[in-house]
Amino acid sequence: MELRSDPITRSWVLVGDQEQNPMPPNDCLLCPGRAPELRMLLELPNPAAAQVRVIPHFHALYRIEGNAERRPDGIYDCMRSVGAHEIVIESRDHGQSLGLMSDDQIERVLQAYALRILDLKGDRRFKYITVFRNNGLLAGAEWDHPYSEIVATTFIPRRIHYELRSAREWYAQRERCVFCDILRQELKQARRIVDMEGDYLAFCPYASRVPFELWVMSRAHNPAFEKPHHDAKRYHLAVLLGRVLRRLQRISQPYHFVLHTSPNIIRQDPALDWLTVEEDFHWHIEILPIVAQQRKSYSIKEVYFNPLLPEQAAERLRQAKPAL
Ligand SMILES: [Zn+2]
Numbered sequence: 462m463e464l465r466s467d468p469i470t471r472s473w474v475l476v477g478d479q480e481q482n483p484m485p486p487n488d489c490l491l492c493p494g495r496a497p498e499l500r501m502l503l504e505l506p507n508p509a510a511a512q513v514r515v516i517p518h519f520h521a522l523y524r525i526e527g528n529a530e531r532r533p534d535g536i537y538d539c540m541r542s543v544g545a546h547e548i549v550i551e552s553r554d555h556g557q558s559l560g561l562m563s564d565d566q567i568e569r570v571l572q573a574y575a576l577r578i579l580d581l582k583g584d585r586r587f588k589y590i591t592v593f594r595n596n597g598l599l600a601g602a603e604w605d606h607p608y609s610e611i612v613a614t615t616f617i618p619r620r621i622h623y624e625l626r627s628a629r630e631w632y633a634q635r636e637r638c639v640f641c642d643i644l645r646q647e648l649k650q651a652r653r654i655v656d657m658e659g660d661y662l663a664f665c666p667y668a669s670r671v672p673f674e675l676w677v678m679s680r681a682h683n684p685a686f687e688k689p690h691h692d693a694k695r696y697h698l699a700v701l702l703g704r705v706l707r708r709l710q711r712i713s714q715p716y717h718f719v720l721h722t723s724p725n726i727i728r729q730d731p732a733l734d735w736l737t738v739e740e741d742f743h744w745h746i747e748i749l750p751i752v753a754q755q756r757k758s759y760s761i762k763e764v765y766f767n768p769l770l771p772e773q774a775a776e777r778l779r780q781a782k783p784a785l
Protein backbone atom coordinates (compact mmCIF):
# COMPACT_ATOMS: atom_id res chain seq x y z
CA MET A 462 0.00 0.00 0.00
CA GLU A 463 1.09 3.57 -0.57
CA LEU A 464 -0.18 7.05 0.15
CA ARG A 465 -0.95 9.45 -2.69
CA SER A 466 -1.72 13.13 -2.31
CA ASP A 467 -4.56 14.77 -4.25
CA PRO A 468 -2.80 17.85 -5.66
CA ILE A 469 -5.97 19.97 -5.52
CA THR A 470 -7.32 19.25 -2.02
CA ARG A 471 -3.98 18.00 -0.63
CA SER A 472 -5.81 15.02 0.94
CA TRP A 473 -3.80 11.84 1.37
CA VAL A 474 -5.39 8.67 0.00
CA LEU A 475 -4.32 5.12 0.92
CA VAL A 476 -4.21 3.08 -2.27
CA GLY A 477 -3.47 -0.57 -2.91
CA ASP A 478 -4.30 -3.88 -1.33
CA GLN A 479 -4.61 -4.26 2.39
CA GLU A 480 -2.28 -6.99 3.63
CA GLN A 481 -4.41 -9.87 4.86
CA ASN A 482 -3.08 -12.05 7.62
CA PRO A 483 -5.05 -15.30 7.76
CA MET A 484 -7.42 -15.21 10.71
CA PRO A 485 -9.41 -18.08 12.16
CA PRO A 486 -13.09 -17.60 11.31
CA ASN A 487 -15.75 -17.37 13.99
CA ASP A 488 -13.18 -16.74 16.64
CA CYS A 489 -12.69 -13.56 18.61
CA LEU A 490 -8.99 -12.76 18.59
CA LEU A 491 -9.48 -10.11 21.24
CA CYS A 492 -10.64 -12.50 23.95
CA PRO A 493 -7.92 -13.32 26.52
CA GLY A 494 -5.58 -16.11 25.48
CA ARG A 495 -6.68 -16.16 21.82
CA ALA A 496 -3.63 -14.42 20.42
CA PRO A 497 -0.96 -15.19 23.04
CA GLU A 498 2.00 -14.46 20.78
CA LEU A 499 1.04 -10.81 20.41
CA ARG A 500 3.36 -8.12 21.63
CA MET A 501 1.78 -5.88 24.26
CA LEU A 502 2.33 -2.22 23.45
CA LEU A 503 1.35 -0.84 26.80
CA GLU A 504 2.24 -1.88 30.32
CA LEU A 505 -0.36 -0.47 32.65
CA PRO A 506 -0.18 -0.81 36.41
CA ASN A 507 -2.84 -3.04 37.95
CA PRO A 508 -5.86 -3.03 38.09
CA ALA A 509 -5.84 -1.38 34.65
CA ALA A 510 -3.49 -4.06 33.27
CA ALA A 511 -6.06 -6.66 34.16
CA GLN A 512 -8.58 -4.82 31.99
CA VAL A 513 -6.98 -2.96 29.07
CA ARG A 514 -4.50 -4.39 26.58
CA VAL A 515 -2.98 -2.67 23.55
CA ILE A 516 -1.66 -4.74 20.63
CA PRO A 517 -0.61 -4.07 17.01
CA HIS A 518 -3.49 -4.42 14.56
CA PHE A 519 -3.71 -7.82 12.82
CA HIS A 520 -3.94 -6.22 9.38
CA ALA A 521 -2.45 -2.82 9.93
CA LEU A 522 -3.11 -0.07 7.39
CA TYR A 523 0.25 1.43 8.29
CA ARG A 524 3.60 -0.21 8.82
CA ILE A 525 5.79 0.80 11.71
CA GLU A 526 9.15 0.11 10.01
CA GLY A 527 11.16 2.61 7.96
CA ASN A 528 10.59 6.15 6.83
CA ALA A 529 7.79 7.66 4.75
CA GLU A 530 10.18 8.37 1.84
CA ARG A 531 8.02 11.16 0.51
CA ARG A 532 8.81 11.51 -3.17
CA PRO A 533 7.56 13.23 -6.30
CA ASP A 534 5.87 11.25 -9.08
CA GLY A 535 5.90 13.85 -11.85
CA ILE A 536 3.75 16.66 -10.46
CA TYR A 537 2.25 14.33 -7.84
CA ASP A 538 3.35 13.38 -4.33
CA CYS A 539 3.41 9.92 -2.81
CA MET A 540 4.93 8.16 0.16
CA ARG A 541 5.06 4.79 1.88
CA SER A 542 2.23 4.04 4.30
CA VAL A 543 4.41 4.27 7.40
CA GLY A 544 2.71 4.68 10.75
CA ALA A 545 1.25 2.74 13.62
CA HIS A 546 -2.06 0.92 13.78
CA GLU A 547 -2.99 -0.47 17.17
CA ILE A 548 -5.96 -2.09 18.88
CA VAL A 549 -6.98 -1.04 22.38
CA ILE A 550 -8.80 -4.04 23.85
CA GLU A 551 -10.99 -2.25 26.34
CA SER A 552 -12.03 -5.22 28.42
CA ARG A 553 -11.39 -8.95 28.85
CA ASP A 554 -15.13 -9.50 28.82
CA HIS A 555 -16.32 -10.19 25.27
CA GLY A 556 -19.89 -9.09 26.02
CA GLN A 557 -18.95 -5.75 27.57
CA SER A 558 -19.43 -2.38 25.88
CA LEU A 559 -17.79 0.95 26.63
CA GLY A 560 -21.02 2.68 27.60
CA LEU A 561 -21.96 -0.11 30.01
CA MET A 562 -18.61 -0.24 31.81
CA SER A 563 -18.20 1.22 35.29
CA ASP A 564 -16.84 4.77 35.50
CA ASP A 565 -13.49 3.39 36.75
CA GLN A 566 -13.28 1.04 33.78
CA ILE A 567 -14.02 3.82 31.29
CA GLU A 568 -11.36 5.97 32.98
CA ARG A 569 -8.80 3.18 32.43
CA VAL A 570 -9.63 3.07 28.73
CA LEU A 571 -9.15 6.87 28.54
CA GLN A 572 -5.87 6.51 30.41
CA ALA A 573 -4.70 3.92 27.88
CA TYR A 574 -5.52 6.34 25.03
CA ALA A 575 -3.51 9.10 26.71
CA LEU A 576 -0.48 6.88 27.37
CA ARG A 577 -0.41 5.56 23.80
CA ILE A 578 -0.76 9.08 22.33
CA LEU A 579 2.11 10.31 24.52
CA ASP A 580 4.29 7.38 23.49
CA LEU A 581 3.52 7.70 19.76
CA LYS A 582 4.07 11.48 19.88
CA GLY A 583 7.63 10.64 20.95
CA ASP A 584 8.20 9.22 17.46
CA ARG A 585 9.33 12.13 15.33
CA ARG A 586 8.06 10.52 12.12
CA PHE A 587 4.43 10.85 13.20
CA LYS A 588 2.52 14.09 12.63
CA TYR A 589 -0.83 12.95 13.96
CA ILE A 590 -2.33 10.33 16.29
CA THR A 591 -6.02 9.48 15.87
CA VAL A 592 -8.04 7.42 18.35
CA PHE A 593 -11.37 6.08 17.16
CA ARG A 594 -13.97 3.42 17.83
CA ASN A 595 -16.33 1.81 15.38
CA ASN A 596 -19.20 0.74 17.60
CA GLY A 597 -21.35 -1.97 16.04
CA LEU A 598 -21.12 -3.89 12.78
CA LEU A 599 -22.92 -1.11 10.89
CA ALA A 600 -20.16 1.24 12.02
CA GLY A 601 -17.52 -1.10 10.62
CA ALA A 602 -16.51 -2.96 13.79
CA GLU A 603 -14.61 -6.16 13.02
CA TRP A 604 -15.28 -7.90 16.32
CA ASP A 605 -18.10 -7.81 18.88
CA HIS A 606 -15.44 -7.50 21.56
CA PRO A 607 -15.15 -3.92 22.92
CA TYR A 608 -12.14 -2.27 21.32
CA SER A 609 -10.86 1.00 19.88
CA GLU A 610 -8.13 1.72 17.36
CA ILE A 611 -5.18 4.07 17.35
CA VAL A 612 -3.56 5.23 14.14
CA ALA A 613 -0.35 7.27 13.92
CA THR A 614 0.32 8.86 10.53
CA THR A 615 3.14 10.77 8.86
CA PHE A 616 0.56 13.33 7.71
CA ILE A 617 -2.37 15.18 9.28
CA PRO A 618 -5.68 13.58 8.18
CA ARG A 619 -8.01 15.76 6.11
CA ARG A 620 -10.78 16.53 8.60
CA ILE A 621 -8.38 17.43 11.41
CA HIS A 622 -6.34 19.49 8.96
CA TYR A 623 -9.44 21.56 8.17
CA GLU A 624 -10.11 22.00 11.88
CA LEU A 625 -6.54 23.05 12.65
CA ARG A 626 -6.50 25.52 9.78
CA SER A 627 -9.84 27.09 10.77
CA ALA A 628 -8.89 27.27 14.44
CA ARG A 629 -5.63 28.99 13.50
CA GLU A 630 -7.46 31.53 11.31
CA TRP A 631 -10.07 32.25 14.02
CA TYR A 632 -7.30 32.82 16.51
CA ALA A 633 -5.34 35.04 14.11
CA GLN A 634 -8.38 37.35 13.77
CA ARG A 635 -9.65 37.35 17.36
CA GLU A 636 -6.94 35.92 19.62
CA ARG A 637 -9.51 33.49 20.98
CA CYS A 638 -9.92 29.72 20.75
CA VAL A 639 -12.90 28.92 18.49
CA PHE A 640 -13.77 25.89 20.63
CA CYS A 641 -13.83 28.01 23.81
CA ASP A 642 -16.07 30.47 21.96
CA ILE A 643 -18.41 27.61 20.98
CA LEU A 644 -18.52 26.39 24.59
CA ARG A 645 -19.33 29.87 25.89
CA GLN A 646 -22.22 30.26 23.45
CA GLU A 647 -23.56 26.74 24.05
CA LEU A 648 -23.52 27.28 27.82
CA LYS A 649 -25.23 30.65 27.42
CA GLN A 650 -27.94 29.42 25.06
CA ALA A 651 -28.28 26.01 26.75
CA ARG A 652 -30.36 24.65 23.87
CA ARG A 653 -27.99 21.99 22.58
CA ILE A 654 -26.37 20.89 25.85
CA VAL A 655 -27.01 17.23 26.66
CA ASP A 656 -25.09 16.62 29.88
CA MET A 657 -22.30 17.94 32.11
CA GLU A 658 -19.98 16.52 34.73
CA GLY A 659 -17.25 18.39 36.58
CA ASP A 660 -15.20 20.26 34.04
CA TYR A 661 -16.68 18.43 31.02
CA LEU A 662 -19.59 19.15 28.71
CA ALA A 663 -21.53 17.15 26.09
CA PHE A 664 -23.63 18.89 23.44
CA CYS A 665 -25.06 18.50 19.95
CA PRO A 666 -23.07 20.80 17.66
CA TYR A 667 -24.87 23.70 15.99
CA ALA A 668 -24.29 22.27 12.49
CA SER A 669 -24.56 18.57 13.41
CA ARG A 670 -23.75 16.43 10.36
CA VAL A 671 -25.99 13.53 11.41
CA PRO A 672 -28.90 13.15 13.87
CA PHE A 673 -27.68 12.92 17.48
CA GLU A 674 -24.11 13.95 16.68
CA LEU A 675 -22.44 14.66 20.02
CA TRP A 676 -19.29 16.44 21.08
CA VAL A 677 -17.64 16.00 24.44
CA MET A 678 -15.10 18.61 25.58
CA SER A 679 -13.38 20.03 28.62
CA ARG A 680 -14.71 23.43 29.62
CA ALA A 681 -11.22 24.70 30.40
CA HIS A 682 -9.03 25.37 27.39
CA ASN A 683 -6.71 22.46 26.64
CA PRO A 684 -5.20 21.53 23.25
CA ALA A 685 -3.99 18.04 24.16
CA PHE A 686 -6.22 15.29 25.50
CA GLU A 687 -3.18 13.33 26.67
CA LYS A 688 -2.01 16.18 28.92
CA PRO A 689 -4.94 17.08 31.19
CA HIS A 690 -4.69 20.14 33.44
CA HIS A 691 -3.38 19.27 36.87
CA ASP A 692 -6.77 20.00 38.41
CA ALA A 693 -8.88 18.33 35.68
CA LYS A 694 -10.28 14.99 36.75
CA ARG A 695 -10.34 12.43 33.97
CA TYR A 696 -12.72 10.45 36.14
CA HIS A 697 -15.38 13.11 35.50
CA LEU A 698 -14.86 12.70 31.78
CA ALA A 699 -15.35 8.94 32.20
CA VAL A 700 -18.58 9.53 34.14
CA LEU A 701 -19.90 11.89 31.47
CA LEU A 702 -18.86 9.68 28.57
CA GLY A 703 -20.56 6.65 30.14
CA ARG A 704 -23.80 8.58 30.64
CA VAL A 705 -23.75 10.08 27.15
CA LEU A 706 -23.14 6.70 25.51
CA ARG A 707 -25.98 5.14 27.50
CA ARG A 708 -28.32 7.97 26.48
CA LEU A 709 -27.30 7.43 22.87
CA GLN A 710 -27.75 3.67 23.19
CA ARG A 711 -31.46 4.21 23.81
CA ILE A 712 -31.75 5.97 20.46
CA SER A 713 -29.04 4.63 18.15
CA GLN A 714 -26.67 1.70 18.64
CA PRO A 715 -23.93 2.00 16.02
CA TYR A 716 -21.69 5.04 16.06
CA HIS A 717 -18.26 6.32 15.18
CA PHE A 718 -16.28 7.89 17.98
CA VAL A 719 -13.18 9.94 17.25
CA LEU A 720 -10.82 11.81 19.52
CA HIS A 721 -9.31 14.97 18.06
CA THR A 722 -6.23 16.10 19.94
CA SER A 723 -3.44 18.49 18.94
CA PRO A 724 -0.94 17.40 16.26
CA ASN A 725 2.56 16.22 17.07
CA ILE A 726 4.25 19.60 17.07
CA ILE A 727 7.67 18.52 18.31
CA ARG A 728 8.63 17.65 14.78
CA GLN A 729 7.20 20.80 13.23
CA ASP A 730 9.19 23.82 12.38
CA PRO A 731 7.36 26.32 14.61
CA ALA A 732 7.96 29.09 12.10
CA LEU A 733 5.98 27.24 9.46
CA ASP A 734 2.93 25.41 10.67
CA TRP A 735 1.09 25.32 13.94
CA LEU A 736 2.72 28.18 15.80
CA THR A 737 -0.39 29.04 17.86
CA VAL A 738 -1.81 25.51 18.23
CA GLU A 739 -1.46 25.56 22.04
CA GLU A 740 -3.77 28.58 22.15
CA ASP A 741 -6.05 27.99 19.16
CA PHE A 742 -6.86 24.25 19.30
CA HIS A 743 -8.93 22.43 21.91
CA TRP A 744 -9.25 18.64 22.12
CA HIS A 745 -12.72 17.14 21.72
CA ILE A 746 -14.45 13.83 21.19
CA GLU A 747 -16.89 13.58 18.27
CA ILE A 748 -19.56 10.88 18.39
CA LEU A 749 -21.32 10.31 15.06
CA PRO A 750 -24.25 7.86 15.13
CA ILE A 751 -24.67 5.76 12.01
CA VAL A 752 -27.97 6.48 10.34
CA ALA A 753 -28.94 3.28 8.53
CA GLN A 754 -31.66 4.78 6.35
CA GLN A 755 -29.54 7.67 5.14
CA ARG A 756 -29.10 7.16 1.43
CA LYS A 757 -25.62 7.86 0.25
CA SER A 758 -26.60 9.90 -2.76
CA TYR A 759 -23.98 12.12 -4.30
CA SER A 760 -25.59 15.27 -2.89
CA ILE A 761 -25.17 13.89 0.64
CA LYS A 762 -21.51 13.22 0.02
CA GLU A 763 -20.96 16.83 -1.03
CA VAL A 764 -23.17 18.57 1.54
CA TYR A 765 -24.27 16.88 4.75
CA PHE A 766 -28.02 16.55 5.15
CA ASN A 767 -29.35 16.12 8.66
CA PRO A 768 -33.15 15.79 8.93
CA LEU A 769 -33.16 16.34 12.72
CA LEU A 770 -32.59 19.76 14.29
CA PRO A 771 -29.69 19.56 16.77
CA GLU A 772 -31.85 21.35 19.37
CA GLN A 773 -34.41 18.52 19.14
CA ALA A 774 -31.69 15.88 19.19
CA ALA A 775 -30.27 17.41 22.39
CA GLU A 776 -33.74 17.45 23.95
CA ARG A 777 -34.29 13.77 23.15
CA LEU A 778 -30.86 12.82 24.46
CA ARG A 779 -31.47 14.77 27.67
CA GLN A 780 -34.71 12.83 28.17
CA ALA A 781 -33.17 9.42 27.40
CA LYS A 782 -32.43 7.73 30.73
CA PRO A 783 -28.72 6.96 31.08
CA ALA A 784 -29.35 4.10 33.51
CA LEU A 785 -27.08 1.06 33.41
ZN1 LIG B 1 -13.87 -11.50 22.41
Ligand SMILES: [Zn+2]
Nearest residue numbers: 638641682743
Ligand atom coordinates in the same frame (compact mmCIF):
# COMPACT_ATOMS: atom_id res chain seq x y z
ZN1 LIG C 1 -10.18 26.40 23.90
Ligand SMILES: [Zn+2]
Nearest residue numbers: 624721745747
Ligand atom coordinates in the same frame (compact mmCIF):
# COMPACT_ATOMS: atom_id res chain seq x y z
ZN1 LIG D 1 -12.89 17.44 15.47
